[in-house]
Amino acid sequence: MRTLEARNGAKSPLGTIGTRVAIREAVKPVLALIFLAASLIGCAHTPANTSAAMAQWSHEQGGEINDCRVDRLRAVGATWSERTNIPLRFHVLNTTKVVAYSWPTGDVYCSAGLLNVATDVELKAAIAHELGHMLTDAKPGSPQAFGGNGSLTAEENADCCALALMKGANIPMDSLVTLLTKVSQASHSEQLRAGIQARIRLIRQAQ
Numbered sequence: 624m625r626t627l628e629a630r631n632g633a634k635s636p637l638g639t640i641g642t643r644v645a646i647r648e649a650v651k652p653v654l655a656l657i658f659l660a661a662s663l664i665g666c667a668h669t670p671a672n673t674s675a676a677m678a679q680w681s682h683e684q685g686g687e688i689n690d691c692r693v694d695r696l697r698a699v700g701a702t703w704s705e706r707t708n709i710p711l712r713f714h715v716l717n718t719t720k721v722v723a724y725s726w727p728t729g730d731v732y733c734s735a736g737l738l739n740v741a742t743d744v745e746l747k748a749a750i751a752h753e754l755g756h757m758l759t760d761a762k763p764g765s766p767q768a769f770g771g772n773g774s775l776t777a778e779e780n781a782d783c784c785a786l787a788l789m790k791g792a793n794i795p796m797d798s799l800v801t802l803l804t805k806v807s808q809a810s811h812s813e814q815l816r817a818g819i820q821a822r823i824r825l826i827r828q829a830q
């Protein structure tokens with residue numbers, strides 16, 4: 624499972640030299656990858672064992688809220704379903720944690736805490752990052768997270784994919800930075816905050 628925050632343990636394949644060039648060059652093939660891989664995501668039928676795992680997992684996260692916040696998330700996320708042709712499904716988790724997750728099934732979970740602090744543009748950035756996980760390192764039967772409970776490399780790859788999507792939709796790339804800053808400020812994990820700062824440095828270099 625991965626989250627929006629990132630751990631600081633893994634070394635980035637981009638390295639520290641020539642990172643700006645590496646990210647800019649990486650964005651180009653990522654766009655082609657997005658539309659190639661999009662057809663493989665969001666199948667109409669989610670395996671029963673995956674549905675059961677998702678239900679158990681969301682229960683463990685505090686359960687789901689079904690009110691106008693889901694409508695807001697759907698409205699904001701519709702941009703990405705339309706642009707990628709991936710049929711995303713949106714859920715709101717009943718927790719004050721500032722976090723978002725996604726499953727390779729096309730299910731995106733944002734916390735009530737995230738919805739409280741994020742602007743609509745920042746939510747689009749969060750969903751773009753989750754799409755990045757689906758397209759670059761999705762593992763069947765497990766969720767990914769915006770903050771990053773996986774490797775820093777996986778988070779940077781998802782960010783790179785998100786930046787490509789955002790660029791194509793004329794969404795300011797800085798919205799990913801401002802959202803990550805809010806996630807970092809809400810976290811008590813030094814390791815997670817350090818990982819986020821590393822990602823923000825890379826995103827700023829790509830701008």
Ligand SMILES: [Zn+2]
Pocket residue numbers: 625626627628752756767768769770771777778781
């Ligand atoms: Zn992530």
